[in-house]
Amino acid sequence: MHPLNETGNMPSLQLTETGRLKHFLTVSGLSKELLTEILDTADSLIEVGERNIKSVPLLRGKTIVNLFFEASTRTRSTFELAAKRLSADVLNLNINTSATSKGESLSDMLRNLEAMASDMFVVRHAQSGAAHFIAESVTPGVAIINAGDGWHAHPTQAMLDMLTIRQNKGQFEGLKVAIIGDILHSRVARSQIRSLNTLGVEEVRVIAPETLLPKHVDSLGVSVFYQIEDGLKDIDVIIMLRLQKERMNGALLPSESEYYRLYGLTRARLQHAKTDAIVMHPGPINRGVEIESEVADGEQSVILDQVTNGIAIRMAVMSMAMSGQTEEQNRLQVRSKEENAK
Amino acid sequence: MKIEISNGKLFSSKKDHSKQWESVEKIQISNGIISDINPVNSTFKADITIDAKDCYIIPGLIDLNASLREPGYTSKGSIESETRAAAAGGVTTLCCTPDTKPINDSKAVTKLIEELSSNSQHCKVLPLGALTKGLLGEQLSEYAALKDARCVGLSNAYNPIKNLAITKRCFEYAKTHELSVFINPIEPSLHEGVIHENYISTTIGLQGIPSLAETIAVSQLIQLAQATGVHLHLSQLSAADSVKQLAAAKREGILVTADTAIQNLLYTDEQVEDFNSVFHCMPPLRSQIDRLALIEGINSGVIDAISSGHRPHEAAAKQMPFAETEPGISSIEFLLPMAMQLQNQIESNRCLDFSKFVEAMTKGPAKVLKLKDPIIEKGSQANICVFDPSMDYKVDKSTIISTGKNTPLINQSLAGRVIATIFEGQMSYQLQK
């Protein structure tokens, strides 16, 4: 932490001593091997959804709390479904910020929830770093899954996007990927860029007007394009980001129609990419703003695959994080027994 | 109270910097002044003796920017606790910021602060009055009354001023009353964010404040100072370009001085990469380039002083997602060990020599406040700090004197400890063995 200390590595908040996942907060700091393990585990869980009984008993008896400080029906329901398919008990809490303004601090709220013997919190919050904060304050043994924090990260979304890419393209080496849209405010984009680079794609491009790009965006490991036609040349994977209406009010863009005129993914523009390029979108889609309807529903779109993969990825990270916490707690118990014996 | 300090290295005010430290045998203090140094025959009977072998003996530090939190923010600190912490840090004079509750924009509040600090007797407290009523940036406060109540200057305490016309009027009115203005340079319309705008803010997705938010304001303030003739003191510079502008202004003979806070000399925005809220500060910790420019500014004398930027907070203020936490570090108690860290940096020619640090916290701030140069010599007021640079110790939360435990130094091993602080001839702090 302190630049003047010689202490070398700071232990990662997300990993156990043996490098297993115990919280899933961000793709940052995770190795290619671990990301691949997440994808492989998710792969094995996909067919659970095709069975007669769509669940495995892995997290039976565990209580998972969905702690959503930002409203989101889609993400919350996929996490809920994933938890149930792992046979866990699920509690949904939608916290209005007005409830916290009643004076109960986030820390106090966590204490109360922990008293209900929860094993895992899935957290979505408007502040960057919220999931980190919760992971640092929570009782040891409780796993935290980040369902999106401010502009910082949305790691499960990125991983389901990676799984979708792997399913359609076979491998990451040699791929050229373009992300189009509001990178500045996008936690999804940040997590996607990190994952793509860690998994070893050939090139990641961002295509957006300057006002929607963060400063020093190239430091994320991307090449920048302002013109969509240039940006799409030779592209294998196109990821569209959702444009939020507020951006028009914040003097960042003049209008939706100008944005669509310059950056909307139309059938004509799609021609600039490779003929077998796939089109992805984290949803929900703004038809006619960032993407033409025909493209969203077209042959090259894999948007519906993303949804199915979302459940499998979330099942995978929840299982792995619970597994890591279990391993760590066991090790600590053994260690304290040994110390008491001395 | 008769005090005798024996042995030690005395901070010399000679121009020749190679002879910055002189060995001294004895310093004798009585009746609040230094009665003798290295006397030949002495029948001095001291009440307290201090063995300063291998220690530095320096003038008591003068801190231009510290928040004492009283009146009004008792969970964060009080004049008693924070001046006591200051004494433990080697400080004998400090300027307290006006952002109390109620805000120090009136004679009554200033007098209250004066009374509380003179009761505590740990160090001299020089109040800064509010530049505008309620620090709202709209209307002048009563400068004459504030001066009367012994404010040494007027400060905006990191609050924005509504527009330049108001700033100009504040400067003109301050000039009328021969008061200095202590301004944190901020352009509010560019100041949305919680950390420095750079590749770290891009990576972790926290809104960044560009250096421009400070440097544009610096440019405007310098021009207004030139036009009005007021003494402008720029508080807590953080950006490289601000230093450049300051140097140019001084070359032109404009009456401007500046300080930088110790955290901006020690840390950069890399500290917040893992959302550690203890490093949430205003002004924000900027990049390595900015930090090195600030160090160079102190070395060259362009920046006149180093301040603590002391902002104690209760624990809850830092226990939230980063952007919701309150900014500030509790720093006044650890100024000298932090100075040792600055000296020991391995970046060769970019370190800050300890003697330069001492100058920037004694001679420099004295000049800004138009006080006498705090030289340790026979007949001068006895404000002295004895510092042992080789005493290692680990900072423990329970031993921090300040009410605010919000320092990144907790559980860290530090080199160097204050042994004793003498304020106006009385022991204001002594290290218990």
Add this chain to the structure above:
Amino acid sequence: MHNMQAVDALLSSMAQNLKKYLKEKAIHEFEFVGIKTGGVWVAKSIQQHIKHEKDLGELDISFYRDDFTQVGLNPKVSPSNLPFETKGKHIVLFDDVLMSGRTVRAAMNEIFDYGRPASITLAVLVDIGCHELPITPQIVGANLSLQAGQRIKLSGPQDLQLKILEAE
């Protein structure tokens, strides 16, 4: 040490016994399911011996183990693949080594989640005889007892061999 030929002989006798058993039980239509990885090899081999032409089901029981709270999740999980309906079917379940019986219990739980079978017949290459659950195989290649600390392992997929490993 049981080398390849001996294993082959075991598999051959298992195949004969299985044919006889299924005939006795009047089971004419059945599906083969192997527990990964060794059970799949055993199932494939016996499939060849009795000329059972259908697709083989492969079961990964990682998500059904009963020791999740002790050891967590196996990092090398792979997908299960049952290319047929299990509901109402007669299943022959294959594993290489039967020890405590927990693996077989997990496999049975997983099969039931696919659909309720008509029956499950258990066929194992080696039974160590240290059952912790009331699970008994109908078809056994060999009964062995091991000394404390020893383990037995089937290597494959070609040249199937049984090896006894000493504890470290």
